[in-house]
Amino acid sequence: MNRLIVSPSPHDKNHMKTPEIMFNVCMALIPAFAVGCYIFGWRSLLLTAVCIGSCVLFEFLCRKVMKRENTIGDLSAVVTGFILALNLPVTLPLWIAVIGSFVAIVIVKQLFGGLGQNFANPAVTARIVLMISFPSAMTHWVSPFYWRNPDAVTSATPLALGEGDELPLYLDLFLGNVGGCMGETCALALLIGGIYLGARKIINLAAPVSFIGSLALFSFIAGDDPLYQILAGGVFLGAFFMATDYATTPITTKGKIVFGLGCGIITFIIRHFGSFPEGVSFSILLMNILTTYIEQITRTKVFGAREAEKNEK
Amino acid sequence: MKKLNGIKLKHRKNTENSETVSMPVPAKIKLPMSMHMGAPCIPLVKTGDMVKVGQKIGDSDASFSVPIHSGISGKVIAVSDYQTAMGTVCKAVEIESDGKGEISEEVKKPFVADKQSFIKAIRESGLCGLGGAGFPTHIKLNPKTPVDTLIINAAECEPYITADYREMLENTEDVLNGIELVKNRLDIKNVKIAVEANKPEAIRKFDELVKDDNTVETVTLPPSYPQGAEKVIIYNSTGRIVKEGQLPSDVGVIVLNISTVAFIYRYIQTGMPLMTRRITVDGNAVDKPKNIFAVIGTPVIDVLDFCKTDIDAVKKIISGGPMMGMSIPDLKMPITKTTNALLAFKAYHEHRISACIRCGRCVNVCPLGLMPAEIDKAYKIKNIDDLKALKVNLCMNCGSCTYVCPANRKLAETNQLAKSLIPRK
Numbered sequence: 001m002n003r004l005i006v007s008p009s010p011h012d013k014n015h016m017k018t019p020e021i022m023f024n025v026c027m028a029l030i031p032a033f034a035v036g037c038y039i040f041g042w043r044s045l046l047l048t049a050v051c052i053g054s055c056v057l058f059e060f061l062c063r064k065v066m067k068r069e070n071t072i073g074d075l076s077a078v079v080t081g082f083i084l085a086l087n088l089p090v091t092l093p094l095w096i097a098v099i100g101s102f103v104a105i106v107i108v109k110q111l112f113g114g115l116g117q118n119f120a121n122p123a124v125t126a127r128i129v130l131m132i133s134f135p136s137a138m139t140h141w142v143s144p145f146y147w148r149n150p151d152a153v154t155s156a157t158p159l160a161l162g163e164g165d166e167l168p169l170y171l172d173l174f175l176g177n178v179g180g181c182m183g184e185t186c187a188l189a190l191l192i193g194g195i196y197l198g199a200r201k202i203i204n205l206a207a208p209v210s211f212i213g214s215l216a217l218f219s220f221i222a223g224d225d226p227l228y229q230i231l232a233g234g235v236f237l238g239a240f241f242m243a244t245d246y247a248t249t250p251i252t253t254k255g256k257i258v259f260g261l262g263c264g265i266i267t268f269i270i271r272h273f274g275s276f277p278e279g280v281s282f283s284i285l286l287m288n289i290l291t292t293y294i295e296q297i298t299r300t301k302v303f304g305a306r307e308a309e310k311n312e313k
Numbered sequence: 314m315k316k317l318n319g320i321k322l323k324h325r326k327n328t329e330n331s332e333t334v335s336m337p338v339p340a341k342i343k344l345p346m347s348m349h350m351g352a353p354c355i356p357l358v359k360t361g362d363m364v365k366v367g368q369k370i371g372d373s374d375a376s377f378s379v380p381i382h383s384g385i386s387g388k389v390i391a392v393s394d395y396q397t398a399m400g401t402v403c404k405a406v407e408i409e410s411d412g413k414g415e416i417s418e419e420v421k422k423p424f425v426a427d428k429q430s431f432i433k434a435i436r437e438s439g440l441c442g443l444g445g446a447g448f449p450t451h452i453k454l455n456p457k458t459p460v461d462t463l464i465i466n467a468a469e470c471e472p473y474i475t476a477d478y479r480e481m482l483e484n485t486e487d488v489l490n491g492i493e494l495v496k497n498r499l500d501i502k503n504v505k506i507a508v509e510a511n512k513p514e515a516i517r518k519f520d521e522l523v524k525d526d527n528t529v530e531t532v533t534l535p536p537s538y539p540q541g542a543e544k545v546i547i548y549n550s551t552g553r554i555v556k557e558g559q560l561p562s563d564v565g566v567i568v569l570n571i572s573t574v575a576f577i578y579r580y581i582q583t584g585m586p587l588m589t590r591r592i593t594v595d596g597n598a599v600d601k602p603k604n605i606f607a608v609i610g611t612p613v614i615d616v617l618d619f620c621k622t623d624i625d626a627v628k629k630i631i632s633g634g635p636m637m638g639m640s641i642p643d644l645k646m647p648i649t650k651t652t653n654a655l656l657a658f659k660a661y662h663e664h665r666i667s668a669c670i671r672c673g674r675c676v677n678v679c680p681l682g683l684m685p686a687e688i689d690k691a692y693k694i695k696n697i698d699d700l701k702a703l704k705v706n707l708c709m710n711c712g713s714c715t716y717v718c719p720a721n722r723k724l725a726e727t728n729q730l731a732k733s734l735i736p737r738k
C-alpha cells in the first residue's frame with residue numbers, strides 16, 4: 001500500500017522563494033554597478049568582489065561558530081555585500097571594505113539573529129561605521145573617468161561643494177557623471193533597478209516615492225533646489241535599495257509611507273542644517289530604529305473586526 | 314467599495330468540459346457518522362441488517378446535525394470506530410452491496426406546506442453544504458433574524474474543481490427551481506448568483522435565463538482566490554460586512570452553494586435523500602481526469618481506479634481543492650458528503666522552512682487584512698494579548714499566506730494553532 005503524504009493545507013505553493021527574491025535584487029543592482037565600473041574603472045569590480053566575497057565568508061563563518069544552519073544559499077549576504085560595495089568610494093583600501101562587511105554581517109545581522117531579525121540595515125550601518133571610523137578614506141572621492149585622465153584625481157561629491165564651486169549639470173547627476181560612492185552617482189541606473197523591482201512586485205515603491213517626494217518638497221520649501229537635492233548624493237540608492245529592505249522597514253504600505261516620509265525629512269534636516277554634507281544613511285538608520293514604533297501604529301485594519309471592548313481588562 | 318485582497322492562482326480547470334459520468338455501484342461503501350458540521354449521527358443499523366437504497370442508517374437527536382442514508386442496497390457488514398480525515402473519531406457503517414439496488418420504502422416525496430415543513434424536509438434529506446464545509450442546510454435556512462438576500466455561491470475559486478460548474482451547465486433548471494423554492498419559502502427578495510469571472514459560459518447562460526426576473530441576478534466575481542469564502546462573497550456581491558461574531562443572517566444574507574440549492578429542488582420533487590454527489594477527479598496521477606457521480610461512501614481507491622489512476626505512483630491525495638482541501642491518509646477512506654474533488658498527485662515536494670524575511674507578502678494577500686507574519690511572531694512567544702489584538706480568531710484558513718510565503722512558512726497552519734491559544738469566553 002502507498003504511503004501517502006499528509007500535510008496541512010494549502011497543498012500548493014507560489015514559486016517565488018527567498019533566494020529568487022535576493023537574486024532579483026542583485027539583478028536590479030547590476031545597472032548601477034555597471035555604470036560604476038564604467039565611470040570609476042576596474043577597481044569597482046575588485047571592490048565589489050571583495051565586499052560580496054567577505055560578506056558571504058563572514059556569514060558562513062558566523063553561522064558555523066554559532067552552530068546554526070548554513071544560510072549563504074539564501075543569497076542575502078550577496079545582496080548585503082553588493083549594496084555595501086555600491087556605498088563605498090572606489091579608492092577605499094580593501095581592508096577597510098572587509099571591516100565594513102564584518103560590521104554588516106556579523107555585528108548588525110547575525111548577532112541579532114540573522115536574516116529578517118536585524119533591526120538596522122546592514123549596509124547602511126556599515127557605511128556609517130566606516131564613515132565615522134575612517135573619515136578621510138571614506139570621503140576620498142575621485143573624479144569620474146579619473147582612470148582615463150590620471151591628473152584629475154580628487155573631486156568632491158556634489159553635496160560637499162561650497163559656495164562658488166561650479167555645480168554639476170542635472171544631466172550629469174542623472175547619468176552619474178559626478179564624484180561620489182561607486183554605485184550612487186547614476187540616478188538613472190538606480191531608477192531602472194528600482195522600477196524593475198517594483199514591477200516584479202519585489203519591493204513596494206511606497207517608501208522610495210515618499211522618501212524622494214518628501215525630500216524634494218521640504219528642500220523646495222526651504223529654498224534649496226529640489227531636483228538637485230534628490231539627484232545628488234545617495235538618495236536613489238538609499239530610497240530604492242535600503243529604505244525598501246524588508247527586515248528593517250515597516251511591513252504595511254501605510255508604514256512604508258511613514259518610513260519614507262521620515263527618511264526624506266531627516267535627510268533634508270541633516271543636509272540643510274547639519275554639518276554633514278550627506279544625510280541619507282543617517283536618516284535610514286534613524287528610521288530603522290523607529291520602525292518598531294511605526295509598525296505599532298500602522299497595523300492593517302482587519303475586515304469585520306470589532307474593536308476590543310473598552311471594559312476588557 | 315474597498316477591494317479585498319486576493320491571489321491569482323492558475324485555475325487548472327482541466328475538467329470543465331467533461332460531462333459528468335456515473336460511476337458503477339461500488340461493491341462496498343463506508344459511511345462515517347460525521348460527514349457534516351455538527352453532532353455526529355448514531356447508527357440506526359447493526360451488523361447483519363439488510364438496508365435498501367435511500368434508507369436512513371444514522372441520525373441524531375441534536376438539531377445541529379443531519380441524518381445519513383445508504384446509497385446502495387445490501388448488508389451491513391460492520392459498525393466500527395472510524396477516524397475521519399479531520400482526525401476526529403466517530404462510528405462508521407460499512408455496507409456490502411447485493412447488487413439489487415432496491416429502493417427503500419422510506420423514500421417518498423416530502424410533504425411541504427409551509428416554511429416549517431420545508432425546513433423539516435431539508436433536514437430529513439441529509440443535506441449539508443456541498444461546497445466543502447458541510448454546514449447543515451436546514452440550520453442555514455432557519456435564521457433567527459430576517460433575511461432579504463440569498464447568495465448562490467458559484468465562485469468555485471479553488472483550482473481544479475469544476476463540480477459546481479458542471480452542476481450549473483448540466484442541471485441549470487434544478488438550480489433555478491431550487492432558488493425559486495427557497496426564495497418563496499423564506500420570503501426572500503433578492504437572489505444573487507455569484508460566479509467567478511473564469512466561468513464566462515455559466516455567467517452567460519444564467520444571465521440569459523434570469524433576465525426577465527427582477528429578483529434574481531448574476532454577479533461576476535473577480536478571478537482571484539478566495540472569492541468563495543463566505544465573508545468575501547457576501548461583501549463582494551452585496552457590500553455587506555459580516556462582523557466578528559456575526560452570522561451571515563445577521564446582515565440579512567443566506568449563502569448557499571449552487572449544488573446545494575439544486576439538490577433542494579431535486580429532493581423536494583423526488584424525496585431521494587443525499588446519497589450521491591458530483592466529484593471532480595484530477596491531479597497529475599489521474600490519467601483520465603473527469604467529473605463523476607459517485608455514491609457517498611465509495612472508497613477513494615475505487616474512484617481513482619475508475620478514472621484510470623496509476624495507484625502505485627500516488628504520493629498525495631487531496632479531498633477538496635489544493636488550497637483548503639484535506640490530505641487523505643488512506644486510500645480506503647470513503648468519499649463523503651463534502652468531497653467536491655479528489656486530487657491525486659504523483660509527487661509532493663515539502664519545501665524547507667526558512668526564516669521570515671518580513672517581505673509582507675502574507676499581509677498583502679490576506680483577504681481579511683490580517684498580518685500572518687506578526688501572528689507567527691506572537692505565536693512563537695505565546696503572546697496571547699497580541700494574538701487577540703491581531704484578530705487571529707477571524708482567520709478562515711484560506712491558505713493564501715502560506716501560498717505566497719517565500720520562506721515556506723506554514724502561516725495558515727500557525728494561525729489555526731494560534732486560535733486555539735485564545736481562551737473562549
